[in-house]
Amino acid sequence: AEEDRKGDSTEGRAGASLLDLVVTDNEAEKPQETPRRRFGGREAAITTGRLAVKALDWYQLRNDLARRFTIAATPTGSRIAATTGEKSLGVLSTHVEERGDKLTSTRRQNAVAAVRRSEEEVTIQPVNGLSGVIRSIEITPDGNVVLVGTEDGRLIARSSANVQDWDLYSRDLFAWQDEYRASTRISTQAVRVVRLLNDEVVLTVDDAGKAAVWEFESVVQQPISPLDLTEEQARSPEAPVVDAAPKYTIQLPKAPILTLALSDSGELAAVVTSNEKVHIFNTADGAEVSSLGAGDFDDTQPVTLSFEEAENRILVGLADGRIIRRALPGGVEVSGTTDSGRKVDYEVVFAPEQRERDGAVTALELKHQAEGDARAASILYIGRASGVVVVFDLPGKERLRVERAHSGQPVMELRSTRYGLFAVAANRMAKLIDAPKLDGKPQPAREFELPFDNSVMTREFVKADEETNRGKFTVRRNFGRRTVDTANTAVTTERIRPSAPILALYEHRLRIADNEALPEIRRKIREIKLGAAADSKPTPETKKPIMIGEITSQLDYESAPLRRALLTISQDGTTVSAAQNYVKRTLRGQSPDQPVFVWDTATNTPLRTWRRSRGVERLMITADRSHLIQIPFSADMDLRTGMFQRENRPSSVSVASPSETHIALGHTGSGGAAGDSISILSLAKEQRESGFESFESAIGAMSWTPDEKSLLVSIRERTRLRLLELEASRLQVRHEIETLTTQDAVDATRADRNSTAMGPIRMAVSKSGRLLATYGRYPTFKPGELRKEQEYLSGRRAFQIRIWRREGARWSEEPESIIDAPAAMLELDMSDSQLVFVNEQDAELAMISPKGIGSVTIRNGRMKDFVMVPDISGNRNGRRPVAQLSADGRWAFAGDGEGNVWVWSLRFLKRKPLKFTAHAGPITGLCVSPDSRYLATAGEENRIRVWDMNPMLDSSASPREVARK
Numbered sequence: 001a002e003e004d005r006k007g008d009s010t011e012g013r014a015g016a017s018l019l020d021l022v023v024t025d026n027e028a029e030k031p032q033e034t035p036r037r038r039f040g041g042r043e044a045a046i047t048t049g050r051l052a053v054k055a056l057d058w059y060q061l062r063n064d065l066a067r068r069f070t071i072a073a074t075p076t077g078s079r080i081a082a083t084t085g086e087k088s089l090g091v092l093s094t095h096v097e098e099r100g101d102k103l104t105s106t107r108r109q110n111a112v113a114a115v116r117r118s119e120e121e122v123t124i125q126p127v128n129g130l131s132g133v134i135r136s137i138e139i140t141p142d143g144n145v146v147l148v149g150t151e152d153g154r155l156i157a158r159s160s161a162n163v164q165d166w167d168l169y170s171r172d173l174f175a176w177q178d179e180y181r182a183s184t185r186i187s188t189q190a191v192r193v194v195r196l197l198n199d200e201v202v203l204t205v206d207d208a209g210k211a212a213v214w215e216f217e218s219v220v221q222q223p224i225s226p227l228d229l230t231e232e233q234a235r236s237p238e239a240p241v242v243d244a245a246p247k248y249t250i251q252l253p254k255a256p257i258l259t260l261a262l263s264d265s266g267e268l269a270a271v272v273t274s275n276e277k278v279h280i281f282n283t284a285d286g287a288e289v290s291s292l293g294a295g296d297f298d299d300t301q302p303v304t305l306s307f308e309e310a311e312n313r314i315l316v317g318l319a320d321g322r323i324i325r326r327a328l329p330g331g332v333e334v335s336g337t338t339d340s341g342r343k344v345d346y347e348v349v350f351a352p353e354q355r356e357r358d359g360a361v362t363a364l365e366l367k368h369q370a371e372g373d374a375r376a377a378s379i380l381y382i383g384r385a386s387g388v389v390v391v392f393d394l395p396g397k398e399r400l401r402v403e404r405a406h407s408g409q410p411v412m413e414l415r416s417t418r419y420g421l422f423a424v425a426a427n428r429m430a431k432l433i434d435a436p437k438l439d440g441k442p443q444p445a446r447e448f449e450l451p452f453d454n455s456v457m458t459r460e461f462v463k464a465d466e467e468t469n470r471g472k473f474t475v476r477r478n479f480g481r482r483t484v485d486t487a488n489t490a491v492t493t494e495r496i497r498p499s500a501p502i503l504a505l506y507e508h509r510l511r512i513a514d515n516e517a518l519p520e521i522r523r524k525i526r527e528i529k530l531g532a533a534a535d536s537k538p539t540p541e542t543k544k545p546i547m548i549g550e551i552t553s554q555l556d557y558e559s560a561p562l563r564r565a566l567l568t569i570s571q572d573g574t575t576v577s578a579a580q581n582y583v584k585r586t587l588r589g590q591s592p593d594q595p596v597f598v599w600d601t602a603t604n605t606p607l608r609t610w611r612r613s614r615g616v617e618r619l620m621i622t623a624d625r626s627h628l629i630q631i632p633f634s635a636d637m638d639l640r641t642g643m644f645q646r647e648n649r650p651s652s653v654s655v656a657s658p659s660e661t662h663i664a665l666g667h668t669g670s671g672g673a674a675g676d677s678i679s680i681l682s683l684a685k686e687q688r689e690s691g692f693e694s695f696e697s698a699i700g701a702m703s704w705t706p707d708e709k710s711l712l713v714s715i716r717e718r719t720r721l722r723l724l725e726l727e728a729s730r731l732q733v734r735h736e737i738e739t740l741t742t743q744d745a746v747d748a749t750r751a752d753r754n755s756t757a758m759g760p761i762r763m764a765v766s767k768s769g770r771l772l773a774t775y776g777r778y779p780t781f782k783p784g785e786l787r788k789e790q791e792y793l794s795g796r797r798a799f800q801i802r803i804w805r806r807e808g809a810r811w812s813e814e815p816e817s818i819i820d821a822p823a824a825m826l827e828l829d830m831s832d833s834q835l836v837f838v839n840e841q842d843a844e845l846a847m848i849s850p851k852g853i854g855s856v857t858i859r860n861g862r863m864k865d866f867v868m869v870p871d872i873s874g875n876r877n878g879r880r881p882v883a884q885l886s887a888d889g890r891w892a893f894a895g896d897g898e899g900n901v902w903v904w905s906l907r908f909l910k911r912k913p914l915k916f917t918a919h920a921g922p923i924t925g926l927c928v929s930p931d932s933r934y935l936a937t938a939g940e941e942n943r944i945r946v947w948d949m950n951p952m953l954d955s956s957a958s959p960r961e962v963a964r965k
Contacts, residue, residue, distance in 0.1 A: 666699025
C-alpha cells in the first residue's frame with residue numbers, strides 16, 4: 001500500500017522533460033541551439049515526459065492494457081483464446097501452419113461441382129459453462145488446454161480441442177471430462193494474471209499483488225476418463241477443489257498489471273504496473289533483479305517492456321512514445337546524454353516524429369531469429385496506442401516501415417512467428433502482417449476477429465476514483481468498437497449429450513472402451529433406455545430379415561440432384577457409418593465439406609460425427625473397428641479417439657489391404673513436375689512409405705493382391721496408359737502388364753475420369769490371385785494405324801472390361817478376354833461395388849451396370865446372365881436405384897422406389913429374386929457386411945436400418961452352402 005501511495009504521488013506531478021537523445025559530438029557542443037532535435041534522420045517531437053499524454057488518455061490506455069490478460073495466444077499464433085463472457089471463452093484457430101482448400105459448391109443438373117481456392121481455415125472452439133467468473137486466461141503452447149484464473153481465486157483447466165482435429169463427440173467428451181476435473185485453490189483473491197513461464201512452471205498474480213510460481217502438474221489437474229469415473233461421481237453436480245503449495249511468492253504492488261514480459265530463456269520476468277512501477281525478478285527462485293519507477297525513465301510512465309537477454313538489458317516503452325534502454329545489474333553498460341548535456345544511465349533508442357500522434361508505446365517484440373537470418377534479431381516491432389506497428393532496425397535506430405495495423409485501437413500484443421507478426425488490438429481484432437514472401441511476392445495482411453466479451457470491455461480495471469478524485473475528467477465506459485452483449489450465451493455449442501448423467505457416462509464409455517468391455521456397456525445402455533424390456537430378446541422363427549437396429553439420420557434429401565447415402569457396416573454388424581456422395585468429375589477435383597456419421601446399432605447411440613470430411617466416394621470400417629476409412633483417402637478417422645488427421649496430399653484413388661492394416665494412396669502429379677505417385681500408410685504404426693516417381697501423371701485404379709505382396713496399378717501419363725504390378729514393400733515395378741502409347745496427349749492431372757481415355761478406373765482381383773479384371777475407357781483405333789503389339793485393339797469400342805491371367809510369376813502379355821461397349825458399362829454413381837468374382841472363384845465375373853446386374857464367363861468373355869434392376873423412374877427424375885455386390889461374390893442387392901430390397905444369387909441370376917420391405921419410401925443407400933450377414937439400408941425418410949440377413953439368405957441357399965457358411 002505504501003508503494004501504491006508513492007506511485008500515486010509521482011503520477012500527479014506536473015512538468016515535462018525534454019527528449020533524451022544520443023547525440024553526436026557536434027550536437028553535444030550546442031545542446032541549447034534549438035528546441036527541435038533530429039533522431040534517426042527525422043525531426044523528433046519536443047513534448048516528452050509525463051505531460052505528453054493527457055490524463056484521460058492515460059486512464060483509458062491503462063484500462064485497455066489491463067484487459068490483455070483476458071486474451072492468450074500460442075507461440076506460433078495458430079490458436080488465440082479470448083473470453084466471451086463471465087463464464088465462457090472461445091479459442092480461435094488461425095490455421096497459419098497449414099493451408100487448406102476453401103470450396104464453394106455449384107449445383108448442376110447431375111452433379112455438385114466444387115471450386116477450390118487456397119485459404120487458411122479459421123474456426124472458433126467454444127468453452128462454456130465454467131464453474132467460476134473468469135478474470136484471466138492462458139493457453140498452452142500446443143493450444144490444447146486453456147488455463148483460467150477465476151474471481152474466487154481458483155485455477156481451472158479446460159480442453160480446447162481444435163474443431164479441425166476431433167469429431168463432435170470427442171469435443172463433447174473433453175468438455176464432459178472438464179466438468180468433473182478438479183480445480184485448484186491458489187488464492188483467496190481474484191487471479192488477475194495467469195502466464196506460463198515454460199512447459200513446467202505457471203506464474204499467477206492475484207488482486208492483492210501476490211505473485212506465485214507453481215509447478216504445472218500441481219495446479220493443472222488432469223481430466224478423469226469416463227472409464228475411471230463412478231456412477232456416484234457422475235451424479236455429483238460440482239467438481240472437487242484441491243489445494244496446492246507454490247514454489248515461491250513475490251509481493252508486487254496491488255495496482256493492475258499493464259505488461260508481463262519474459263526473457264527468451266524464461267529465466268527473467270518483468271511486471272509493469274499501472275502505478276508506474278517495473279519489477280524484474282528471476283523466475284527460478286523469485287529473487288528481485290531490479291525495481292524501477294517513472295523517475296528511472298525521465299519521469300515518464302512505463303507501459304511495456306522487452307528483454308535484450310544476451311546483453312542483460314531491457315527496452316522499456318513509455319507513455320510519451322519513446323523507448324528507453326537500460327542495463328540490468330551485471331549487464332552491458334548503457335549511457336546517454338540529455339538535451340541539456342547531462343549524462344544519464346539510459347539511452348533513448350526510439351522517439352516519435354515531430355507531428356506524430358501515435359501515442360504511447362504499448363507493445364514490444366524482438367523478431368525471432370530464423371535459421372540463416374542473422375539480421376532478424378536486430379528487428380524490433382513497436383506497437384503504438386494509435387494501432388500503428390513500427391518495424392524498427394534496432395542497431396541502426398532507423399524506422400524501416402510503418403504498418404497501419406489497427407485504426408485508433410492500441411496494440412496490446414505482438415507475437416513474432418515464422419508466419420509473420422500477429423498484432424492484437426484492444427478491440428479484439430488480430431492482424432497477421434509482415435509475412436514472409438511467397439514465390440518472391442509480398443503476402444497481404446490477414447485479419448482475424450477474436451471472440452468478443454462486452455463484460456470485459458466495460459469493466460474498469462483501473463478504478464475511476466484514481467482520476468475523478470483529482471477532478472480531471474468523467475469516466476466513459478466501453479471504448480471498444482463493438483457493443484454486442486456476449487455473456488454466457490455468446491458462444492453456443494450444439495447440445496448432443498443426454499441430460500441423464502449416467503446415460504452420458506455409459507455412452508462416452510461406449511465410444512472409447514476396448515472391445516471386451518462393450519457387451520456389458522451396451523447392456524447397461526439398453527437397461528437405462530428401455531428398462532426391463534432390455535432383457536427380452538426376440539427369437540422369431542422367420543424366413544425374413546430381422547431388423548436389429550434403427551437410427552435417425554441427418555442426411556440431406558431436399559437438395560437436387562438427390563445424393564446417394566454412402567453406407568458401411570462392420571463385420572459384426574454393431575457399427576454403421578453414413579455420408580453422402582458428391583459426384584466428382586476430375587481426378588484432382590474436390591467436393592465440398594460433408595459430414596460423416598457413425599452409430600452403434602445395438603443401442604442406437606451416435607458414436608462419431610466428423611463435419612469436415614471431403615470427397616467421400618466410399619466408406620469402410622476396419623475389422624477391429626478401430627478406423628473408418630474413406631475412399632479416396634483424405635483423412636485418418638480414428639473410431640476409438642475421434643481424432644481426424646487430414647491427409648495433407650489429397651489422393652485420387654485409395655484402397656485398403658485385405659488385412660486392413662495398410663492403405664495405398666494414388667496421387668495426381670503437378671504440371672511440369674515429377675513426384676512420388678503412390679504412398680502406403682500403416683494404420684497401426686502411423687508410418688508412411690512413398691515412391692514410384694512419375695511425371696505429369698494420375699493413378700486411375702489400384703488393387704492389392706490377396707497376399708499383400710504386390711500392388712496392381714493403372715497409371716495415365718501424358719501419352720501412355722500403363723498397367724503395372726508393383727512390389728508393395730519397395731514400390732518398384734515387378735511386372736509391366738501393359739503399356740499403350742496414345743495418339744493424343746492428355747493432361748492427366750485435369751482429366752475427367754468419365755469422358756477421358758484414362759484406362760482402368762476400377763479393378764478386381766480374384767481370391768486365388770490368378771485373375772485380374774479392369775474396367776475403364778480406352779482410346780479408339782482404326783485398323784492399320786497401330787503397331788503390331790497394339791493390333792488387338794483394332795476396332796474396339798471405348799469402354800472395356802479386360803480380364804488378365806497370371807501365368808506363373810508373370811501376367812499374360814495380352815488380355816484373356818475383352819468385353820467392350822460404346823457407353824459406360826459399370827454403375828459408378830449409385831454403387832461403390834461394381835465388379836466381383838462370383839463365389840470367389842475364377843469362373844465368372846459379376847458386374848452392376850446402369851441397366852442391371854450381369855455375370856460374364858471368364859473363359860470366353862461372354863455374358864452368361866443378365867437381369868434388370870427395379871425401375872424407380874417415377875422418383876427423382878428417373879434416378880437409378882442403389883445397388884451393391886457382396887464382397888464374397890454370392891449376392892447382389894438393390895433398393896427400389898417403394899422401399900423394397902431385392903436380393904439375387906449371383907450364381908443363379910435367373911432365379912426369382914428375394915424381396916422384403918425395408919422402408920416406407922425410396923431407398924437411398926445400402927451396404928452389406930463382408931460375410932453378407934448384415935445389411936444396412938437408408939431411406940428417404942431419414943432412417944437407417946440394420947438387418948440380420950441370415951434367416952432370408954440361409955432359407956434360399958443350398959444345404960452345401962449353408963454347411964460351408
